[in-house]
Amino acid sequence: MATRQTMTAGRILVAPSVILLFAFMLAPLVRTLYFSTLHYNLLDGSVPQFLGFQNYVDFLSDPNFIDSLVNTLILVLSVLVISVGGGIFVALLMDQQVVGLNILRLMVIAPFFVMPTVSALVWKNLLMNPESGFFLWITRSLHLPAPIWFTNWPMLSVIFIVSWEWLPFASLILLTSLQSLDLEQQEAAVLDGAGAIPYFFYIVLPHMARAITVVILIETIFLLGVFAEILVTTNGGPGDATTNITFLVYKQALLDFDVGGASAGGIVAVVIANIAAIFLMRIVGKNLEA
Amino acid sequence: MGSIELQQVRKSFGSVNIIKGVDLQIKDGEFVVFVGPSGCGKSTLLRLIAGLEDVTGGKIVIDGKDATERGPAQRGLAMVFQSYALYPHMSVRNNIAFPLKMAKASKEVIDAKVARAAGTLNLTDYLDRRPGQLSGGQRQRVAIGRAIVREPSAFLFDEPLSNLDAALRVQMRLEIGELHKTLKTTMIYVTHDQVEAMTMADKIVVLDLGAIAQVGAPLDLYNRPDNLFVAKFIGSPTMNIVKGPSADKRGADCVGIRPEHTDISTTAGEWPGTVRIAEHLGSETFVYVDVDGIGPFTVRVDGEAPLHASDRVFLTPRESRLHRFNAAGARIAA
Ligand SMILES: Nc1ncnc2c1ncn2[C@@H]1O[C@H](COP(=O)(O)OP(=O)(O)O)[C@@H](O)[C@H]1O
Numbered sequence: 062m063a064t065r066q067t068m069t070a071g072r073i074l075v076a077p078s079v080i081l082l083f084a085f086m087l088a089p090l091v092r093t094l095y096f097s098t099l100h101y102n103l104l105d106g107s108v109p110q111f112l113g114f115q116n117y118v119d120f121l122s123d124p125n126f127i128d129s130l131v132n133t134l135i136l137v138l139s140v141l142v143i144s145v146g147g148g149i150f151v152a153l154l155m156d157q158q159v160v161g162l163n164i165l166r167l168m169v170i171a172p173f174f175v176m177p178t179v180s181a182l183v184w185k186n187l188l189m190n191p192e193s194g195f196f197l198w199i200t201r202s203l204h205l206p207a208p209i210w211f212t213n214w215p216m217l218s219v220i221f222i223v224s225w226e227w228l229p230f231a232s233l234i235l236l237t238s239l240q241s242l243d244l245e246q247q248e249a250a251v252l253d254g255a256g257a258i259p260y261f262f263y264i265v266l267p268h269m270a271r272a273i274t275v276v277i278l279i280e281t282i283f284l285l286g287v288f289a290e291i292l293v294t295t296n297g298g299p300g301d302a303t304t305n306i307t308f309l310v311y312k313q314a315l316l317d318f319d320v321g322g323a324s325a326g327g328i329v330a331v332v333i334a335n336i337a338a339i340f341l342m343r344i345v346g347k348n349l350e351a
Numbered sequence: 352m353g354s355i356e357l358q359q360v361r362k363s364f365g366s367v368n369i370i371k372g373v374d375l376q377i378k379d380g381e382f383v384v385f386v387g388p389s390g391c392g393k394s395t396l397l398r399l400i401a402g403l404e405d406v407t408g409g410k411i412v413i414d415g416k417d418a419t420e421r422g423p424a425q426r427g428l429a430m431v432f433q434s435y436a437l438y439p440h441m442s443v444r445n446n447i448a449f450p451l452k453m454a455k456a457s458k459e460v461i462d463a464k465v466a467r468a469a470g471t472l473n474l475t476d477y478l479d480r481r482p483g484q485l486s487g488g489q490r491q492r493v494a495i496g497r498a499i500v501r502e503p504s505a506f507l508f509d510e511p512l513s514n515l516d517a518a519l520r521v522q523m524r525l526e527i528g529e530l531h532k533t534l535k536t537t538m539i540y541v542t543h544d545q546v547e548a549m550t551m552a553d554k555i556v557v558l559d560l561g562a563i564a565q566v567g568a569p570l571d572l573y574n575r576p577d578n579l580f581v582a583k584f585i586g587s588p589t590m591n592i593v594k595g596p597s598a599d600k601r602g603a604d605c606v607g608i609r610p611e612h613t614d615i616s617t618t619a620g621e622w623p624g625t626v627r628i629a630e631h632l633g634s635e636t637f638v639y640v641d642v643d644g645i646g647p648f649t650v651r652v653d654g655e656a657p658l659h660a661s662d663r664v665f666l667t668p669r670e671s672r673l674h675r676f677n678a679a680g681a682r683i684a685a
Pocket residue numbers: 364369387388389390391392393394395396
């Protein structure tokens with residue numbers, strides 16, 4: 062399918078979307094780049110002034126930056142581990158023949174359809190509420206000390222919420238992969254004497270490698286930008302305990318009204334996301350070939 | 352060791368009876384072929400023996416011990432699947448080594464056995480490739496290699512050649528035959544192709560709708576089919592079946608005569624008819640005749656026969672080669 066004609070036709074056909082994409086991506090990006098070189102604060106009313114790289118220097122040398130970078134990494138990695146690990150587990154369970162499977166599947170998928178602000182609110186007000194939450198009821202019933210979730214374990218709480226949102230996505234993709242495993246291959250493995258555990262590690266996991274890669278890539282892109290859940294629950298706090306890069310940029314732009322600094326932060330975030338993407342492609346992207 | 356005995360084995364899926372009470376004895380070292388039309392339960396019977404399906408009733412005895420309740424891995428049998436069922440992410444080496452790894456064999460043992468199997472199957476140069484990089488015939492050999500290294504008491508093949516092209520099929524057929532001669536291990540081979548069955552088997556089991564129609568050596572089935580089903584299934588082109596006065600005269604409901612056991616003449620004979628088509632293949636000629644009052648009839652003539660469409664001909668069966676069947680389709684002994 063790669064004659065010169067089809068390639069030319071292909072280029073012409075994708076041109077409109079590429080142009081649109083560039084227009085919508087490039088214009089804001091260029092403008093952000095421009096703002097990031099200015100002293101431009103909405104509070105002091107001064108005329109924007111060209112600063113060169115000073116905003117970048119300030120942003121990168123801000124102690125909050127390193128903290129928020131670490132927070133971002135902790136959040137992304139924890140959610141990846143929980144959602145992929147849990148997703149494999151859920152997929153294995155859903156692959157069994159049980160009664161009410163369709164309803165079960167629907168319930169498993171449901172959280173994915175809840176928008177982030179809403180799910181964060183549900184967790185904050187119904188589950189983790191320090192006076193009336195469901196978790197409080199559980200710990201009380203077990204006569205355990207009751208934590209104030211967002212105060213005592215702020216990062217863990219955010220990780221729980223975000224993992225809960227992404228677990229269905231991972232489960233669904235991994236289940237699809239699991240169901241495409243050839244039945245005769247499974248029988249061959251049984252005949253070859255593979256018990257459940259070797260079967261999982263030698264046959265199932267390698268088969269799912271590609272799907273796991275896709276889940277990791279897609280989730281990482283979205284997890285680098287987690288925002289609503291933090292805004293709704295901890296507001297980046299206590300202190301800076303749950304401030305990730307996205308939230309730091311938000312603080313600068315909309316709490317400190319420092320447009321120049323926030324723009325520099327935004328560009329740094331874009332660079333970090335790209336580094337992560339290249340890194341991931343290198344490590345796991347080879348699974349996508351062949 | 353690899354004797355297998357089936358006693359009244361039955362299998363139903365839900366309310367549908369697929370295997371209807373099969374009794375069969377397979378001796379150690381025999382090459383047994385299950386043959387029958389598509390859907391007659393060959394694969395199901397093989398899977399019952401392998402332990403991939405539970406029997407609904409009856410007993411499976413392997414090497415004198417009841418294996419009905421044993422799991423597939425505990426029966427000491429190896430199976431080669433129609434789709435090969437290779438592990439796509441493992442190299443050929445690891446595919447072949449997999450059963451040994453699962454049996455926790457030592458690295459030296461694994462290496463030695465894999466090398467030997469690869470040598471036998473001409474796979475030595477491909478050990479580091481993935482299955483996806485092999486041709487159909489090579490994949491088939493890897494699947495066989497994976498079975499060989501386990502040193503099973505019997506091999507089970509489920510239509511192993513049906514995904515190969517005609518030339519390769521003939522070659523693999525010979526290779527599997529040679530393998531059997533070298534290993535002298537019991538083999539059960541499923542096919543719907545009666546040519547494969549005739550050429551490979553020590554013993555053929557013809558299945559019809561989940562029951563055994565006949566068991567016997569290839570030429571026994573050819574020369575003395577027990578019933579109409581086997582008579583029509585074994586042999587190519589199929590046996591001609593004649594009803595009516597010619598059958599009554601011989602004291603049968605119908606008589607069967609193979610195309611190669613019918614004489615054709617342009618002057619005189621028992622059944623007059625008209626040639627529809629004559630296929631001249633050089634070494635032999637197939638003549639399709641419309642016999643008056645009987646219908647289509649096939650005759651095979653050695654060499655070149657000077658016959659053409661719409662010639663009038665007379666057919667005469669060789670009496671000693673005639674098969675007689677009663678109304679129930681069973682053979683009437685001579
Ligand atoms: N798992 C199953 N569930 C229900 N019916 C089945 C199952 N496996 C096979 N059958 C039925 O059993 C019959 C015999 O199948 P099979 O043994 O595969 O035939 P074949 O002789 O072509 O190998 C078929 O009619 C098929 O539809």
